[in-house]
Structures are given as structure tokens and as C-alpha cells.
Amino acid sequence: MTGDRQALSNVGGPVEARGDMAFRFPLVEALRAQDGDERSQLIHGFHAYPARMHPAVARVLLREFSVGPGSEVLDPFCGSGTVAVEALISGWGALGSDLDPLALRLARVKTERRGPKTRTRFLDRLAAIGAASAARVRDRDDVQAKISADERRWYDVHVLKELAGLLEEIRKVDDERDRLALEMVFSAIVVKFSRQRSETAARTADKRLRKGLVTEFFVRKGEELAAAWAELSAAIPRPHHLPRFLLSDARSLPHTLAGEYRCDLVLTSPPYGGTYDYLHHHARRHAWLGINPKKLREKEIGARRYLSRGKDSGDSRTRWDDEMNAVLGSIAELLRPDAVAVLLVGDAELGGQRVAADQQLERLAPGSELEFVAAASQPRPDWRGGPPRREHLVALRRAGVAGSRG
Structure with missing residues (x-):
């Protein structure tokens, strides 16, 4: 010593x-x-x-x-x-x-260098997904969540359907770079809208969540990511x-x-x-x-x-x-x-x-x-x-x- x-x-x-x-x-x-x-x-x-x-x-x-x-x-x-x-x-x-x-996946998305053109394209796709998800909620789309029964118990039924519909819309994006980034936006909100008490406590907690809130948070979180990319891009040296x-x-x-x-x-x-x-x-x-x-x-x-x-x-x-x-x-x-x-x-x-x-x-x-x-x-x-x-x-x-x- x-x-x-x-x-x-x-x-x-x-x-x-x-x-x-x-x-x-x-x-x-x-x-x-x-x-x-x-x-x-x-x-x-x-x-x-x-x-x-x-x-x-x-x-x-x-x-x-x-x-x-x-x-x-x-x-x-x-x-x-x-x-x-x-x-x-x-x-x-x-x-x-x-x-x-x-x-x-998360680290790759966070270290992307995105210029104005690719950020705008991402935001356009984000808005389109948000609109499509809101329409699903409004029309009471009966989408099936492709997760196990044990996992489904972590969600209220209307939240489960909204998350499932949102993910279906994300998976329709043909550009891999944007699709993977949108999946990380989804990842960023999914625990918040589950019955899991917190990020580090795998216990259940009652959460009162209105319909449409998942989609609203998803869009806001995606906009946050685009703004963060802009700030990061300005900070990266050449x-x-x-x-x-x-x-x-x-x-x-x-x-x-x-x-x-x-x-x-x-x-x-x-x-x-x-x-x-x-x-x-x-x-x-x-x-x-x-x-x-x-x-x-x-x-x-x-x-x-x-x-x-x-x-x-x-x-x-x-x-x-x-x-x-x-x-x-x-x-x-x-x-x-x-x-x-x-x-x-x-x-x-x-x-x-x-x-x-x-x-x-x-x-x-x-x-x-x-x-x-x-x-x-x-x-x-x-x-x-x-x-x-x-x-x-x-x-x-x-x-x-x-x-x-x-």
C-alpha cells in the first residue's frame, strides 16, 4: 500500500x-x-x-x-x-x-452521429408512428402482444395493447438505423408503463394510466433523442x-x-x-x-x-x-x-x-x-x-x- x-x-x-x-x-x-x-x-x-x-x-x-x-x-x-x-x-x-x-443496441444508438437530414427523417417517422398508434387506440385495435403469458401479467390490458400496436408500427419501418433507434425509444418507456415498481425493483405497483398516454410518452421520448443527437453532434470533434x-x-x-x-x-x-x-x-x-x-x-x-x-x-x-x-x-x-x-x-x-x-x-x-x-x-x-x-x-x-x- x-x-x-x-x-x-x-x-x-x-x-x-x-x-x-x-x-x-x-x-x-x-x-x-x-x-x-x-x-x-x-x-x-x-x-x-x-x-x-x-x-x-x-x-x-x-x-x-x-x-x-x-x-x-x-x-x-x-x-x-x-x-x-x-x-x-x-x-x-x-x-x-x-x-x-x-x-x-442502446450504446450504438446513443453514439450515432446524426446530421440535420437524418434527424428530420427520424422525426418524420416518429410522428407517423405516433399518429398510427393513436389511431389504433381510438379504433380499439385488437392487437396481440407477442410476449409470453407470464410477461403479459405485468401490464393493464389497454396498456398491453397500446404497446403491442406501437411496436408493430415500429417494425414496419424499413430503414434499419431508424427502426433500431425507435426500438430503443420503446425500450426507454416500457418499464414505466408496466406494473413493475421501478427500474431496480421487480415488484408490482398499481399505476393508473389513461389510454393514449403510452403513445404520447413515446413521441416525447423520441423527440428527446433527436434533440440529444443534435447536441451530441455539435460536441463531436472533427x-x-x-x-x-x-x-x-x-x-x-x-x-x-x-x-x-x-x-x-x-x-x-x-x-x-x-x-x-x-x-x-x-x-x-x-x-x-x-x-x-x-x-x-x-x-x-x-x-x-x-x-x-x-x-x-x-x-x-x-x-x-x-x-x-x-x-x-x-x-x-x-x-x-x-x-x-x-x-x-x-x-x-x-x-x-x-x-x-x-x-x-x-x-x-x-x-x-x-x-x-x-x-x-x-x-x-x-x-x-x-x-x-x-x-x-x-x-x-x-x-x-x-x-x-x-
Whole structure:
């Protein structure tokens, strides 16, 4: 462990840092940037995604760890594409991967560069779909939802029919780029109009929804996307590098890439152990969009269904260590010799016991020929009302790399 521990006050809570001085201050700055961030959220807020990285964190770290034009960042848990969006506007090349096909579809749509002509075409199609859906509602169209009976129970009958009709109209769009974007607009609203209590709570709740409201929200959300594309397009430099995305387990990413790929920075936020089940959080979306989450079901890392309360804490710790060991081994293989990996991690909940995520990474890193460089930590509220969890930015590099950051 290098360097003395140092605490810094912050509107969002005290930030505590330790490790190499040259690395720990960029980490602190990134955590502090989340509070009172006045900059526009660009396209980040278009679609809900549990526990996504705050864009200000990615923005600061991409600025601080750039090695010049053509810098390449890898995000092995790309989720909704926060790092990729910020890389696009910061002049970085970016590669994102995820186990969930929904995440990749969403990230691709969010990083599209759309000029006035293609935005206008999209808005015209959006308006036409809205009008056709409103007519279906008015005419009481008896459309059948192509989802399972178990999924249908999540919706009031009139909402189910309106969503089904809306999706049928979307599927009529012949331009693939617009059709996929419109499907992500649909994805952005579907949980809101289900009986699911919230994005992260798969419990039912009563919602009184009038007919036609689904269509109105769909159109507004599509208009929001078009406006966000315009703002993003204005922020993208020329020249720029379009992000690339691929479906892969982070643990087998070197095999998936099967080449000489190396990056200048890994910037990612792995799942927080025992906290979320992305398989369950996106179940409504997977069903409507015909996405098969087989790989996510089988290989989701850190899933609450495997690690949380009711599980043996010793077995949960072993499983979580094994999963993160494999992730770190993959990261080490894909880093350039002098590159850095920065992981945004939250304390795990393993068999009902809290486990400090920064300490876990520091302990496991040597097994993958990585070494701990620095960490910055900040408390976060626990939604269950318990003591605050801590969220950490942890910097690692390949073992044996001498010297501090210049």
C-alpha cells in the first residue's frame, strides 16, 4: 500500500484517497466532478440504466489519462455506453463490450452521429408512428402482444395493447438505423408503463394510466433523442473515432478479440457484487424486443441472485473473488505495458455482509500481474437504510512499471 490516506471534503460527502499522489488526485477530481456538474448530460439521460457511471467521472478521467490523439479506451462493462459517448466527444477511440445485447443496441444508438437530414427523417417517422398508434387506440385495435403469458401479467390490458400496436408500427419501418433507434425509444418507456415498481425493483405497483398516454410518452421520448443527437453532434470533434461494440463476457474478451488489440486505458464500472440482477432489471425489455439473454442468464458477473442475503457468505466471497480474478486477468492482457486501468466499483453485499471493493481489488491484483496504484473513495447512501456503502475509483497498472504519472 503506497502513500498516506488523505480525506477531502465534498458536497456529496468526504472523499478519501490513498496511493501514488500523481494518480490519486485525478481520481479525487473525478469523484468530486459528479457533484454540481453544470454541464449538459448530452444523451446520457435518454434511457434509464441501473448504476451507470456518472458522465463527469468518465469525462475527467479521459482528459487526465489521455496520451494524445488516437488514444484508445476499453470498457469491458459498457452498459448503456457512458464511457463511449464521452470518448467520442473527447477524441478517443473506444471499444465497449457487454454480455447483454440490449446494452450494445442502446450504446450504438446513443453514439450515432446524426446530421440535420437524418434527424428530420427520424422525426418524420416518429410522428407517423405516433399518429398510427393513436389511431389504433381510438379504433380499439385488437392487437396481440407477442410476449409470453407470464410477461403479459405485468401490464393493464389497454396498456398491453397500446404497446403491442406501437411496436408493430415500429417494425414496419424499413430503414434499419431508424427502426433500431425507435426500438430503443420503446425500450426507454416500457418499464414505466408496466406494473413493475421501478427500474431496480421487480415488484408490482398499481399505476393508473389513461389510454393514449403510452403513445404520447413515446413521441416525447423520441423527440428527446433527436434533440440529444443534435447536441451530441455539435460536441463531436472533427476528426473523430466512432466507438465499436461487441458482445462478450469481460472474462473472455482477449479470446473474443483474438488479435493484437491493446488499449491505453481501461475505464469501466464492473457490477457491484451482490447488488443488482441486470437479467431481471431488463426482463421487460428483453421480452418485447425479442432479445435472448441466454449469455447474461448464464454468465452475469456479481449477480445478486448468486451472492446476496440467504447465501453462504464464504461461498459468495469465493465466487466473487473468482469472477473478479478472471476480469483482472483479462484487463491485464489487454493493457499496453505503460497503460492504466481505472475501475469504478462499489462495496459488495455478499451473503448479507459488506465487503470493501477497493480492498478486494488491491488484494487480487497481484494474481493477474497487476499492482495497486491509487484509490479514491466516497460514501453513498444505502437504499435499505443501513450504513452508507462506499464507491471507489481504483487505479491499477501492470506490475513492474516504474515511476509515477508525469
